[in-house]
Amino acid sequence: MPHPTRPQREILRLDASGLASASPESRGPDLDLAPASVLLERDPTESGPIRRRQTVLAVGNPFEINAHPANAAARRVDLLGSFLLPGLVNAHTHLDLSALGPIEHDPDEPFEHWLGRVRSGRETTDHAIAAAVSTGIELCVRGGVVAVGDIAGAPDGRPSAVPLKVLARSSLAGVCYAEFFAMGRARQRGLDGIRALCARMGEEVPGEDCAIRPGLQPHAPYSVEPEAYKASVELARDHGLPLATHLAETLDERVFVAQATGPRRGFLEHLGLWEDRLIGELGTGRHPVEHLGGVLRAASDAGYPFLCAHVADLGSGAQRDALIEVLVRARAHPVYCPRSSAYFATERDLGPHPYRDMLDAGLPVALGTDSVLNLTRRAELGSIDGSSHGLSPLDEMRLLFRRDGTDAGTLLAMATRHGAVALGLDPSRVSLVEGARPLGVLAVEVSAGDGPALGRVLNSDKAVRFL
Numbered sequence: 001m002p003h004p005t006r007p008q009r010e011i012l013r014l015d016a017s018g019l020a021s022a023s024p025e026s027r028g029p030d031l032d033l034a035p036a037s038v039l040l041e042r043d044p045t046e047s048g049p050i051r052r053r054q055t056v057l058a059v060g061n062p063f064e065i066n067a068h069p070a071n072a073a074a075r076r077v078d079l080l081g082s083f084l085l086p087g088l089v090n091a092h093t094h095l096d097l098s099a100l101g102p103i104e105h106d107p108d109e110p111f112e113h114w115l116g117r118v119r120s121g122r123e124t125t126d127h128a129i130a131a132a133v134s135t136g137i138e139l140c141v142r143g144g145v146v147a148v149g150d151i152a153g154a155p156d157g158r159p160s161a162v163p164l165k166v167l168a169r170s171s172l173a174g175v176c177y178a179e180f181f182a183m184g185r186a187r188q189r190g191l192d193g194i195r196a197l198c199a200r201m202g203e204e205v206p207g208e209d210c211a212i213r214p215g216l217q218p219h220a221p222y223s224v225e226p227e228a229y230k231a232s233v234e235l236a237r238d239h240g241l242p243l244a245t246h247l248a249e250t251l252d253e254r255v256f257v258a259q260a261t262g263p264r265r266g267f268l269e270h271l272g273l274w275e276d277r278l279i280g281e282l283g284t285g286r287h288p289v290e291h292l293g294g295v296l297r298a299a300s301d302a303g304y305p306f307l308c309a310h311v312a313d314l315g316s317g318a319q320r321d322a323l324i325e326v327l328v329r330a331r332a333h334p335v336y337c338p339r340s341s342a343y344f345a346t347e348r349d350l351g352p353h354p355y356r357d358m359l360d361a362g363l364p365v366a367l368g369t370d371s372v373l374n375l376t377r378r379a380e381l382g383s384i385d386g387s388s389h390g391l392s393p394l395d396e397m398r399l400l401f402r403r404d405g406t407d408a409g410t411l412l413a414m415a416t417r418h419g420a421v422a423l424g425l426d427p428s429r430v431s432l433v434e435g436a437r438p439l440g441v442l443a444v445e446v447s448a449g450d451g452p453a454l455g456r457v458l459n460s461d462k463a464v465r466f467l
Contacts, residue, residue: 009041009042009044010044011040011057011075012038012039012040012076013040013076013077014040014084014441014467015035015076015078015079016036016079017034017083017446017453018032018035018446018456019034019038019059019083019085019453020033020084020085020412020453021059021086021431021433021436022413022416022431023433024427024428024436025427030409030413031432032408033060034083034453035062036059036453037059037061037062038065039058039059039068040054040055040056050141050173050439051439052211054438055435055437056432056437057070057434058070059434079443079467082445083443083444083456083457085412085444086430086438086441086442087144087145087429087438087442088393088394088416088430088464089174089418089423089425089430090140090145090147090148090149090368090391090392090393090419091148091149091368091418091423092335092366093136093140093368093369093370093391094136094373095132095136095140095148095167095371096136096151096153096160096162096163097122097136097153097373098135099122100121100372100373101372101373102372102374102375103376104376105344105374105376107343111252111344118373123155124155126160129155129160129162130162133162133167136372137172138390139391140390140392141390142389142392143369143389143464144392144393144440144464144466145392146429146440147173147423147425148173148174148175148176148423149174149175149215149307149335149419149422149423150175150176150177151179152164152177152179154178154180157181157190158193159193161201164176164212168210172211173423173425173429174211174212175423175424176212176215177216177242177244178194178197178214179217180216182224182231183225183228183273183278184268184275187225191228191231194216198216198241201241213241213424214241215241216235216241216242220247220253221291222252222253222257224245225278225281229245230295230298233295233298236299236302237302237303241304242307243307244306244307245309246308246310247288247289247306247309247311248287248289248310248311249310249311250312250344254287254288257286257287257288258284258285258287260283287323289327290323293326296308296326296327300330300332306332306333307423308327309368311335311358312336312341312353312354313350314354316351324354325361328362328363332363333366333418333421334363334365335419335422336366336396336414338399339369342374342399343373356406364421365418366414367396367397367411367415368393368396369391369395371391372391375391389464392464393415393419394415394457396415397414398461401459409454412454416430417431440467442464442465443464443467444463445462447460
């Protein structure tokens with residue numbers, strides 16, 4: 001029997017006005033070239049903007065690429081006037097909320113009022129949840145995203161496998177974390193539901209070639225008891241599931257964990273979930289990071305370190321240093337969602353986000369978009385129209401570049417390499433250096449000018465597009 005013919009490889013030469021890429025290696029050099037040319041070998045039988053079978057043969061200025069042995073066989077693509085980036089990682093997002101669209105929010109309004117609007121408006125049927133996730137996937141692709149850390153919400157308190165099913169059929173890579181709640185009177189029901197879902201998660205992923213993995217997310221320290229967090233680590237170990245949680249997001253969370261009082265307790269009482277037995281687990285004066293410190297370390301020791309979304313509240317001075325050390329020892333993966341923080345005026349209540357302190361300590365802080373809910377004028381910067389750009393980490397980078405003056409190369413690492421590591425992906429899938437295997441190549445039209453390529457992209461308001 002003759003061997004099947006291997007698909008012929010296609011070689012493209014991309015000639016652009018500039019290119020920026022973070023190295024797959026955390027200590028490797030980053031690229032920022034203007035002009036730039038790329039030789040890319042890919043499988044021509046693949047379709048769609050996200051491609052699993054392509055390799056960067058060479059990157060350099062046009063004269064260097066002219067001398068490369070593969071250049072003679074390459075098909076040239078003229079991208080002058082555009083700058084190239086690797087596909088981006090949206091490390092924390094809630095795709096199943098996409099059907100709601102942006103929701104205006106006054107940060108002075110009680111959070112519970114906003115949450116009530118979301119709870120009453122979110123989709124609850126399988127068909128509608130699937131449609132919402134599909135919309136979110138489209139928004140991610142529009143924003144240049146190749147990998148996501150998606151949170152599959154638990155409408156009516158029931159963990160759902162629907163987002164995992166939809167994502168598993170998409171071209172995106174990453175993790176779909178099944179969210180669950182297990183606090184007070186809802187503890188046993190929440191644990192029973194998530195255990196049942198974990199037992200059948202493998203059935204929802206169509207084969208080993210699927211680029212989406214199932215994961216597990218105990219929601220937050222104010223909605224999941226410590227014993228339920230410990231159970232999630234056991235489930236992660238037993239079923240091979242990556243872990244995520246919301247952590248240190250608001251002042252209300254700190255008050256609830258440290259004092260067992262405040263709006264979060266009032267909300268549990270309103271729902272009929274509060275139990276006085278929780279005093280002792282809560283109300284001991286501990287910060288949320290200290291409260292979960294043992295669980296975070298146990299998860300790391302088991303080989304499943306937590307992805308920690310938001311991490312906005314770390315105090316200051318010696319307390320901040322100590323809390324960051326807890327995260328470092330637990331090999332945690334913090335994810336910052338700048339536009340979401342602006343939407344909720346988090347910096348007004350807690351001060352500047354500690355992402356730079358965490359980066360200085362060696363924590364690989366990644367970027368996320370949170371959800372379409374926060375893509376309102378309040379969360380935008382200048383003329384950036386978040387809804388038209390989709391769910392794009394590029395717009396998160398732009399906010400931090402302009403507001404904080406954060407180094408452009410650091411921001412690109414946060415939107416690519418750090419996110420990939422947090423989701424357990426090979427960082428070469430979001431890089432444009434020689435030998436990398438990028439899932440996608442992006443182009444942004446930018447007017448001619450001086451300065452590094454990436455800085456010019458971040459100073460523009462142009463949308464990103466897949467090649």
